[in-house]
Amino acid sequence: MAVSDQKSEKSKKSNVKNWNTLENVFERAMLKGVKKMHRYVPHTEEEIQEMLREIGINSIDDLFLDVPKTIDGYNIPEGKDEFTVKKAVEKLAKMNIEFDPENVFLGAGIYYHYIPSAVKHLASNPNFLTAYTPYQAEVSQGTLQMLFEFQTMMCELTGMQVSNSSMYDGASAFAESLLMAMRINGKKKMLVARTINAEYRTVAKTYTKPSGIEVEEINYDRSGRIDIQELTAKIDGNTSAVAVAYPNFFGIVEDLRALREVIPQDVVFIVVAEPVSLAMLEAPGKFGADIVVGEGQALGVTPNLGGPGIGFFTTLEKHVRKMPGRIIGQTKDVDGKTGYVMILQTREQHIRREKATSNICSNQAYIALINAIYLSLMGPQGLKEVAWRSYNNAHYLAKELENRKFDRLFDGEFFNEFTIKVPVNYRDKWHEMVKDGILGPIPIDRVYKELGPSALVCTTEVNTKESIQRLIEVMSK
């Protein structure tokens, strides 16, 4: 018997006898060398060989003969086990500072609200999380019915007739609303309030530039609302749309009724709405809005550093064929049983290609689920309570701050955010508040330079009496 044979014979035996030895327990090799097997990739060596035989080739390399081999692997580290990877990511997470939501007074488009435990638990269901776009309706009724219900909820909040099943975020939803306005009336002049979140306006400019759309910004007046005189003067025969935020970036509630009165009927009226406020404020649909869009993060979604959130997009039935995004409708199956399907798909890219209303394909369906669960739990009463508490906290805080010489910048009525004058060194103070565990009102004078030192204060229902008191003390120091 040759030496090598003896060895292999010996190792075979030892494999049988000593399966449960230390030597086999510790996978030291894994850290140094190439992993042949992976817990996410199930193929054993025997199976690979068998499959290659079935295909009629000798090696894995034979599968890649068409591919120019420009590299031999990547210049990136080898993979690690779950325990080690977790430690690495946790180390990064610890470099961040998280704030207790009750000590957060920063909003500006992303809000901390209380999220009931059931939201996370229900949304974690893998049949939601790991499903694809509902292309096979018969095995996607959960997704389709959920989105149909989500659409209904968004219609209820906004007072509109149709909702799509989501856009990427509030900013891109707003950008797409301008493109849609152009499709509705063929005109290209957009009058956009300067009090719409700067991120949204920036994204809208990026999106609309290639279509030759002209975005003209309309200033605010002393109330903090859109300057209605300037707006009226600028509306002309080329005007496609007028867009305002409700409440606007300063927290001020725009008078939609007064606005619709000066906006001609053939000009598209776009409202960027904050959904929690809509439990308290009259629905934009009641004032004749044509398109209502916004960011849905406030409805049960954690802030996630700003994403994922969700853009909602609602309109009137007469405009629906110009609308971007996926829409779900109710129907019957061959047995007469109620079911749900994607409808009006000829607007979409997979059918209409370059003539589609938008290129959007993946959306934020999973976040729509979170919105729907949250709104189901809160109901009309719960959402109203959240809105009123957010409102009342803000108004209480505004008064207290005013007593301490933090004057408000505008006299218009606000919802849960308001702007104040602050000392010149406020930005330093804002950074220092971190030490007190407070995420304070954000300085806004980099975007609105003409305001001088100023900040945007936000409260929601999660701020407590104590946390508000503490903010007042820290601000007054």
Place this chain on the structure above:
Amino acid sequence: MTIFEKSVKNRKGYELPLYELPDTGCNLPEHLMRKEAPALPEVSEVDVVRHYTELAHKNYSVDRGFYPLGSCTMKYNPKVNEDMAALFSNLHPFQPRETIQGAVNLMGHLKELLCEITGTDDMTLQPAAGAHGELTGLLIARAYFEDKGELDKRRKVIVPDSAHGTNPASASMAGFDVVEIKSGSDGCVNLEELKAHLDDTVAVIMLTNPNTLGLFERDILKISQMAHEVGAVLYYDGANLNAIMGRTRPGDMGFDIVHLNLHKTFSTPHGMGGPGSGPIGVKAHLAQFLPTPVLRKSDDKYDLDYNLPKSIGMVRSFYGNFGVMVKAYTYILTMGNSGLKHVSEMAVLNANYLRKKLSSKYKIAYDRICMHEFVVDNEEFVKKTQVKSLDVAKRLLDYGLHAPTVYFPLIVHEAMMIEPTETESKQSLDTFINAMEKIYNEAIENPEIVKSAPHVTPVRRLDDITATKSPIFRFKK
């Protein structure tokens, strides 16, 4: 039953703490106050839990079984990724920069890894999905030609007739004219046809490689040379990157702009259609046009650079779908260099095993070694049996499997596009093969059972024609 029909007046699914602050009154004008409550459901927490659990039960998902949707890369979504994303969920995008260092460095490191994987020099992580990335990439190309003073003449974007629908839709949104070129008889780009369209009016050529037939474009180096000779930009649609990891990189093949789908190749869950994440990598000459902010490394640390005067602007608010990035980052750390190569090898092995086994009954369009997916051509099968690809797809649902993508790519009539991914075992592939063979026999012996499928799903075939003709957009009492 919808959740609205389960609603009982005054039932509650929430509870808020006692409210401690004094009532500040309300000064909002009467006409801006909401009159009617939004008709959100009034249900208990138990009702909500049962409703959404029941809906989830009606869904198929990757966690339930095989999901061979071509071009969608429905691989397993590792659980640890979800836990890691949750560590970052409480961050506000406007927190002081020094308090989000972990998040910024995670994005920075992710960008570095993805630049290495794609062979590009710089990258934005901002786009929220693949199509969003396409739009971003095309806007970058647009800005590049505008900067060179060539935008007026470079009006065309060339896409093959086998391209994803998002390609022409994105090109059109970016203000270009779409030129579709016919594929050659081998299913790849026809060089003569391409040459006929190539001149200095072409801005961009968009390709996915491997293409949607699952074939690697063997002439890619020649195509890239031809594109660059006329000064055009070569764009890589990253939907099919799962085929080539560790062997070649889009940048090495000559692509100038590359998009990735983190929700495909890098295992983040599809969540019923989103959120995704569609980073865009670019070669150095295009870096100055990236959306802001760009992640920059200095002394082993990353920071955000907003100072890009020639930037296209922002395409989404804040940083993009950051939560999705954490999941993809965790995945890359887990798989590492050889792991990612192994992923592509096994994905391609699985596809070829399926192709070979299915070819005994079904005709394969372009039957040669394929990459990570392939296309079945059922045109003759339909003539013989009157059973369509759609029927086969629906019948698969009865067998407890998800259907492949059908009727795409458009250049194969009666197409079934099959992508197994690497996370499926041989046993799971054999189950699918077995079902496909049974359905083939049924189509011959008892076609009615296939044509009227599915039979055992939560609903049967749905009337989507009426659903679009007389649409029901929302629940109404």
